Amino acid sequence: MTSRQVLVVGLDPHRIPGPWDPAPVTAAIEAAAERFRELGIDAQNCLIGLDGTDDVPALIAALDAHPWDCVLLGAGIRKNEELLPLFEKLLNVIHLHAPATPIALNGGLHDIVDATLRHLP
Template sequence: MDTTDPAPRVLVIGFDPYRVPGPWDPQPVADAMEVGLARFAEHGVGVETCLFGLDGSDDVAAVVAAALAARPWECVVVGGGVRKPEDQLELFEQVINLIRRHAPDAAIAFNTNPTDTFDAAARWIA
């Protein structure tokens, strides 16, 4: 019996909930992300995450570009609130253009919340 994890096919890009400034509790978001990522294992699909902070401690372009260049991706899911807040529109555009540049063959998907990340990817992977 093969006990190794499947090779990652999906990259999930989003905010690290513990490094988003503000007076809020990141734990519910982190818990929902774990639930969503567990669904990949349930379906035998490999997944990796690329999470970055909004606390100024990350060079977002470098972090995302490195993750995208790490391997060929079948699908890249942009979630974690990257596309929703209007004040992050420039960041969202930057992420999409990095995907286009560094993973041109990958499908791009969007989740509606952390628990449906697998569903977003499943629309595009075989």
């Protein structure tokens, strides 16, 4: 039996200008990755910079690498009104390259896995 495949698309905490401490966000991303492993889910992170320009090719490559059971588009991208153009760009890339794949939307760092589980068989 093959494991379920999940792509998690979110902001790269180390590429957000500070001053701020990216460590809590990095820890939450790592905790979600560990929980995915515990559930037998193969999750891959695709972390994006604030403008996303250089990251779209990497997202396309990840989406085209194999079929995904779910793509999570992170709350950090969606909830910031200033990032609406980036959210639209990423959503359209996901729709174009994985049109049959469910897209999960989380509320924050605390529910990355739970949001994804809503869309997995």
